[in-house]
Amino acid sequence: MARAIAAVAAVAVTAVAAQAANRANLRDPWSAQEVATLASMRLKEAGPRPADPSNAYEQRAEAAALGRALFTDKRLSRNGEVACASCHAADKQFQDGRQFGEGLGQGKRRTMPVMGAAHAPFLFWDGRKDSLWSQALGPFEDAAEHGGNRVRLARLVQAHYGDSYQAVFGPMPALGKLPDDASPAGTDAERAAWATMTQGSREAVNRVFANMGKAIAAFERKVSYGESRFDRYAEATAAGDARGQEVLSPREVRGLRLFLGKGQCATCHNGPLLTDHAFHNTGVPPIARAVPDRGRADGVRKLLQDEFNCLGPYSDARPEQCGELQFLATDDPGQLAAFRTPGLRNVAERAPYMHAGQFSTLEQVVQHYATSPKAVTGHSELAQPGERHADRQAIRLSAADIQDLAAFLRTLTGPVVQAGPVREPSY
Structure with a gap:
């Protein structure tokens, strides 16, 4: 029995060593930490959609x-x-x-x-x-x-x-x-x-x-994303598949490195859906400066007053299953003019961008973050050039960097998958 266990362990070690050797010969070398990050961004890592305890009928x-x-x-x-x-x-x-x-x-x-x-x-x-x-x-x-x-x-x-x-x-x-x-x-x-x-x-x-x-x-729940070229690249990189990396061009890979590195995009756009599901003020200019959108600051109050929330009488959840709702802060100044981080999958197909369509191209979006303007309402989380910032550094991108990053973002497009067709009902 001991010999069998040792043999299995030896095979596993050999496989890991072979994979590491393959990665050493890749067209695009990445550190072990970067490979782990890329692997965590693959769509398959999202797993099955979590069950919603407030809806007992959602899987029927x-x-x-x-x-x-x-x-x-x-x-x-x-x-x-x-x-x-x-x-x-x-x-x-x-x-x-x-x-x-x-x-x-x-x-x-x-x-x-x-x-x-x-x-x-x-x-x-x-x-x-x-x-x-x-x-x-x-x-x-x-x-x-x-x-x-x-x-x-x-x-x-x-x-x-x-x-x-x-x-x-x-x-x-x-x-x-x-x-x-x-x-x-x-x-x-x-x-x-x-x-x-x-x-x-x-x-x-x-x-x-x-x-x-x-x-x-x-x-x-039956409408979802399908895998993109980026997913195939991340899979190939994790597996040490040199040929598989060719699914992305060198320019797109440069953009990916910027996304993970000095562009600081992955700070908020992380995980398999490329979002942290949180709310951030990043200084996006309001459409009406005289009447700015307060974003999450108003949204959290509406949520707590909603009779159809997880704790409401029409929810199927037990109170202890509504933890997210029970610990919401209503006095966080960081919520002022903060908006939900959108997932970036298929982002190239969804112009215009930001919560009120302030930008028409991906390049304009990236330029906004490189410029890091001050917020009209609230305080932007982005670091200003020359500013001492507790959590971030100023984003410095050249014109070529902006083009490369936008090129990478276009690799995130995949099919939209439906469990059944969407048709107009016959009355």
């Missing part, structure tokens, strides 16, 4: 089928012309390519893609939602997006999706006699109508509304 096929139908149903808007898929279009990386999201009106921020969202602890640019299902609810009642109201939405589900709803969530609550239009988040008239409803009626409507979000989340 029937829920995903219902969610896909709701996702593309334009009847769930005030004018019958806006669906989730209007801004999260399957042929546009599940976003819209516009500077601002546009539904019934124009929003104030960029549309974020669906892919990778199931891995994020907080959603939207300001993190005002803490689950995919809760995130899906906000646009339904937003005046600039769907412009709907809770009672009308519940009635639409009852009229058109009764059987599908029951197959997932059980019998629909008895809605009884209700106003045609009522919501705590709607117009003055809709809020007044909501106030006339009994507590039981409000809870029944809220339950249907919450379940709409849970079904949509089940569908969105």
Whole structure:
């Protein structure tokens, strides 16, 4: 037995030694620490999407089928012309390519893609939602997006999706006699109508509304990123495959070295989805300097007041499963004008950039970080030239560096993978 164990160990040591020898002969040599970092950035390291304890239905096929139908149903808007898929279009990386999201009106921020969202602890640019299902609810009642109201939405589900709803969530609550239009988040008239409803009626409507979000989340979990050229390069480098490294050009590799090194990009854009899922103020200029966007500072307060958060009455989670929500700080000055770090996968296909589409090209984005302007609101985390900074150094990039870094970012593009096709439902 001892000899067998020793033999296995010897084979393992030999394999590691051979791999190290192969890496020594690579076109692009990397240190052991750099190889480990590259390996940690491979898409496969993301693993399965974490289960959301607040949504007990997210992994059910029937829920995903219902969610896909709701996702593309334009009847769930005030004018019958806006669906989730209007801004999260399957042929546009599940976003819209516009500077601002546009539904019934124009929003104030960029549309974020669906892919990778199931891995994020907080959603939207300001993190005002803490689950995919809760995130899906906000646009339904937003005046600039769907412009709907809770009672009308519940009635639409009852009229058109009764059987599908029951197959997932059980019998629909008895809605009884209700106003045609009522919501705590709607117009003055809709809020007044909501106030006339009994507590039981409000809870029944809220339950249907919450379940709409849970079904949509089940569908969105099935939309994901596919592997990119970068993933193949990282795999080849970790395996000591010299030929496999040829998938990236020398210029793209120079950009990768900048990404990991003096560009300091990996400080926030790390891991398999190339995001730390955190919120940062990096001095991105506001669209309206007179009325700057406060970002996470306002988002965290909205999240804590949201009846559809993890601790709310429509969550399926136990309180101890909502740790992220229970330890949020509301007085952190670093949250002012801080925005969620977007994942960089497929970033080349998602111009314009930043939370309000302030930059139209990747080169402009990189130039912003090289310039490191002071923040109009709050304090930028980026170090200014000549400034003593506790955590960072000033980012110094030449014009050639900026081009190389942008070239690397384009290697992060891969396919968008769907578990099923997204089609307009047949009514």
